[in-house]
Amino acid sequence: MDLDLFAFILALIGVAIPIFAFFWEFVLVRRKRLGYRMQMDTSALDEIGTGHAGILAAMTQKDGKPLTDPSFVLVRIENDGVTAIDESDYQVLADVKAGVRIRFPGRKVAGMVVTELSDRKLGNNFGKESGLDTGQETSDADGTTGIIDLPKVPLNPGDHYKVLAILERVGKPGEPRVEVGIKGGVAKETESRTGTPRRASLLMVFMAVIILALGGVIWFSPGTPLDCATGKLRLVGSTAFEQVMREAAKSYADTCGSAEFDFDFHGSTAGLQKLAEAGENSEKTPEMVSFTDGAKDDTQPMLLPRPVAFLLFTMVANKEAGVADLTLDQVRRLYAGQISNWKEIGGRDVPVVLVSRKPGSGTRGTFQRQVLDGKREPATNSDNCRTQDSGGEPGVTRCEQDRTEDLLDIVAEVPGAIGYAEFGAASGRAKDVTAVRMAGQEAALNAAVHGAYPFWETEYAYTYGEPPANSLTASFLRYLTNQVGKDIIRSHGNRPCDELQNPVLCRPAT
Template identity: 35%
Template sequence: MNAVGAMSLAVDFSGLGDINLETVIAAIALIGTVIVWLVDRYFLRRKRLVYRVQVDAPIGVFPSSHMVDVEVRYQGAVVPDPSIVLLRVDNAGGMDIEPHHMHEKVSFAFPDRKIVGLEVTEAKPEALGQMLQRQLDSENFIETSKLILPRTAINRGDSFKFLLVLSGRGDGVTHSGYLAGGSAGGGVYHEPRPRGPGRRTLMFGALSLLLVGALVALFVVDVLQPPDNCASGRLQIIGSTAVEPTMKELRSAYAAECTQADITIAANGSRSGTRALNETATRDPAAAGQLIAMSDGPAEDSPDLRGRSIAVVVFAVVLNRSTDVTALTVTQLRDIYAGRLTNWKQLGGRDLPIRMVSRVGPDSGSRRTFRDKVLAGDQELGISSDDCRTKDDPVAKHHRCEVGTTEELLSRLNDIEGAIGYAELGGSRKYPVVTVASIDGVVPDASKVADRSYRFWEVEHAYTYKAPGQDSLQEAFLDYLGSMQARPILARDGLVPCPELPSAFCG
């Protein structure tokens, strides 16, 4: 049996009462902190662009024969001393790579060989490969024996291959350039072969240690320190669709420990949610005590609504990758949404119509935030398309449609060439053919909210009808939203918990 083939674990908790529990918990916390730091430092928050040379071989006929005359031609010209290279590139890190992260040009060199032909193949997603191919075809990214990687967004898990035909008797591939920005920077790495058994053994051991530690921690927390914010009953979360995925995660995390809580999510738009809360209270105040309305920004004035600031939602302008555009200015965005710019080639992108996909208003909090923070109060143009793909109004010069939820908006952006829209940052990262645009040179990020260099954000409020009843599920879940336990979930989905920001942000 190999070193990792079996593991036996026996834990005797019979003498736990004789141990100083504070020491046990402190030790577990210390170990957990070290593990989290290591994972964060070396795996999760590093930007890693990994390349592997899958093929590097001369093209020829062996054994050679005077009876056979073989030549390789590319686009009609003979290629002397031909060879072929297949180069795979992966974003193997825990962070998306944005164009501005490539502070120094990332390039691959082929010493003593000249690049004759190049094709991007097997890209995931396909739109990334198509965009790279267009950039390589239209710009000067090839310098004799060097291939320069175009500055483009490469999301976590994205990959592609370069298939090159070269001329010359050299061999080998080298790289240069680096990645910067974000909280940890990153680099470009050569992975000559798949990870060996030694590394897998180390990873397995580390994972085993982490799982055992988590098991002990869960035992201590669950048995010795039961949660003190559990409540039973029914509760429905309505309102903002922008934070609907986050609320589902928070609901699941809370209900996993508080099993007597029945919490449902029925997102219907920020203003629709607060309006429904008011209307329910008029008919049945008791039923209103089982509702929480989430709102992107403050609700309309109502003397009976009570709001709590939960987190700052970072919004983003998002584009289908087919546009070949990754940066916009506020002026350009206003020109797009005023109908003055109608084709991406006017912004240096492809010859594609600009297809605006918007949220149905005025109940959408994200639409209201986009109008106030980006468009300076200007209203969006009228609808000219029902399906977001084809323009139904022959008179309109612009191309614009509306959809009911954030999820639907992102799905349309992911599927439709030339599409542009706005959504919360966390959800935008989950769609492979969608890229996040910088605004006036600033990429959406929590740190850019804190230093006020990024403007497209809003405070997420949780509203109730009057003050929640003491010991009610409504009160308990609101407390949970502001707790330390909820902060990692909020942060993972791109929200910034209010306690982590100066008081001026959340009020």
């Protein structure tokens, strides 16, 4: 049998059986059901002779004679169904007042009391003319049998009452018997509900078997998801988005076993150049996607953009700097070389070291547009971020790094260093660097959407022309916009574009 058909049949059975069990239990069997059970049947003989029998030794029969072999029986009567039981539902003749009879073979009734009413109003059904009575009869089979007759008590679902009987042995005691009939329903001995009902246990075992069987079908199924494509795809561009794409590519490859990925993340501009060169040197659309922090310029018209995510960035500082909050004006003065020591703005007495990304980095472009108000960062004067080069421009030490992880490493290692990075990558280094708030506002989606936090950008995926619908490129881009791909994007502190309350923020590139 085809595995998909087998899985469908298992799923159908798994749904049908519980539905059938529900209707059987609550519509057919328990639609109208009177339940009863013996909760106690014990003797009161002073077998160990303690001498502390107290009131038990003083109990007498109706004629005043003391009880010599007493016993106690507690019977619970309850509505165990899902509909009410009325007086007319008891299956006895209309002129018979009693609806329930309890027999005690080999014992006679010395006394009885109705107790533990679930609703005090039930007590109105046990008056003098209600049919509540005691008696006894003699037969060849049971000898003397004590009898308790109970009225036709109306019971709502869940209502109950109990009867405590005091009995005297007059022969060989037998098991108490409850005699009652219910029109259009059943009267049945019930069990205590302190444990899991047997039928419920069987149903749980059945469902577990169905789940395991479906798991086996999925495990051994040779098929692949509908949208999987084969081939090899190269991902290039922004290092800020690198970890997101590596995780997404691994997830896709794990799902679609015939897909392979190659990575070359060295900055947004470098990625666009690689994509353009690949397209120009190939007769067909290359299997390559370039990711950029922000849109490209008007050149390279064959590169087509797709907004993918709303990307947050943050300033990061070495912990020795002693700062965790900067105003936009302070950041701009820092990168203009007007602040050379952190103590000038409330930090420690440590020289400022500016660590930037290299030209062509999308993160650097975003920083210049969104934070420095369009001004370019000044030239570097240090290759190692620790000492200034001879002949370089004096003043604050400035250096550049090619990749996001390299920048975070330098900021963590060099006292007084400050830089900027994608928020998800920076969050993973919280033990090493301090994420710097801007004007008291930390990097957060809501703050960025409402204009309170400036350091963000749209992440674009570029292709050379429109990729064929059945290509690995097109399949992977669709994967990024489905639930799994969006979960990965969110896990790094970013947001898929289509989840923003104002999708215009992920504006399409022009």
